[in-house]
Amino acid sequence: MKLCALLFFLSLCSGLAQELTPRRWSHLPVDTNITGIGYAHTKADIFLDPVLQVEDLELELQTVAIRYIRTFDFLGKSSRFELGQGYQDGMYRGILKGEEASVYRQGLTDTVLRFSSILYGAPPLKGKAFAEYRKSVYQSDTMVGAAVILQLPTGAYSEDQLINIGSNRFTIRPQVGITHQCKKFTYExxxxxxxxxxxxxxWQGSELQQDPFWAFQTHVIYTHQPGVWVSSSIGYGIGGQSEINGNNKDDAGENLAFSLAAGYSFTRQFGAKIAYVGTRTQTDKSFDSNTLAAGLSYVW
Structure with missing residues (x-):
């Protein structure tokens, strides 16, 4: 049985899943390739306007994703290109007008591309020169970076369905970041x-428009030794009000996000990461979520 009222939920949270990614601006040697695979399990409680007559709405989502990173020298700056692709299956369950209802979806997610450069600090180096430079700035090092993410409309989508994995639209995400390392601590x-x-x-030929969503995040990272680290993160997001066929839905989001993560390198090439990410809405028409994630990476 379809949860028809989820039309409003989708206009609320489509694309608003806030990322908390520590070490995204890390200095890496050029001509490095990194591949990774990860799994995430998410549970969310969704809060809708009572007029929609939907209660106790829950989402359980499984995600498997692969990622590729290539570092290089671009105009004299340490830069990287990233490609990410996921596959998801999710079950929405709730009570609609007093009766149990559910929707199940599975398929490919939208493809994500990212290009970034370190504009200040982190010269493009490799091999012995890179190792010597990182050793020389161990006491104190500051970097400033910029990036742009492009989310492509490649995910599973049908206009006849109220709930889809793909977004059927492009999303452009410019980013700026600053990182300061002081011995074993790094602040981002x-x-x-x-x-x-x-x-x-x-949905059935209707048009969705959405205002920009603004996100901010900070991280504190402690590196016990090369390849062994832990981090604590917090983020804040606001905006994203939508219109359907020109009708304002009054659904701007506001949320807090928090995360704990850890990474361990088994060898110079193989590493693993685990993380917990939670979000808590600051409005009465949004969602709270909890995600557990783990991944493996290979460097060459």
Missing amino acids: ASASAWIYTDNDDF
Whole structure:
């Protein structure tokens, strides 16, 4: 049985899943390749306007994703290109007008591309020169970076379904970040904007428009030794109000996010990461979520 009222939920939270990613601006040697695979399990409680007559709405989502990173020298700056692709299956369960209802979806997610450069600090080096430079700035090092993420409308989507894994629109996410290392501690802060194109086939030919969503995050990272680290993160996001066929939905989001993560390198090439990420809404029409994630990476 379809949860028809989820039309409003989708306009609320589509694309608003806030990332908390520590060490995203790390200095890496050029000509490095990194591949990784990860799994995440998410549970969310979704809060809708009582007029929609939907209660106790829950989401359980499984995600498997692969990632590729290539570092290089771009105009004299340490830069990297990233490619991410996921596969998801999720079950929405709730009570609609007093009766149990559910929706199940599975398929490919939207493909994500990212290009970033370190604009200040972190010269493009490799091999012995890279190792010597990192040793020389161990006491204190500051970097400033910029990036742009492009989310492509490649995920599973049908305009005849109210709930889809894909977004059927482009999302552009410019980012800026600053990192300061002081011996074993690293402090990071970044800001980004999620800018959405229109979805002209949102549901049965309707049009979805959405204002930008603004996100801010900070991280404190402690590196016990090379390849062994832990981090604590907090983020804040606001915005993303949507319109459907020109009708304002009054659904701007505001949320807090928090995370704990840890990484361990088994060898110079193989490593693992685990993380917990939680979000808590600051409005009465959004969602709270908890995610456990783990991944493996290979460097060459």
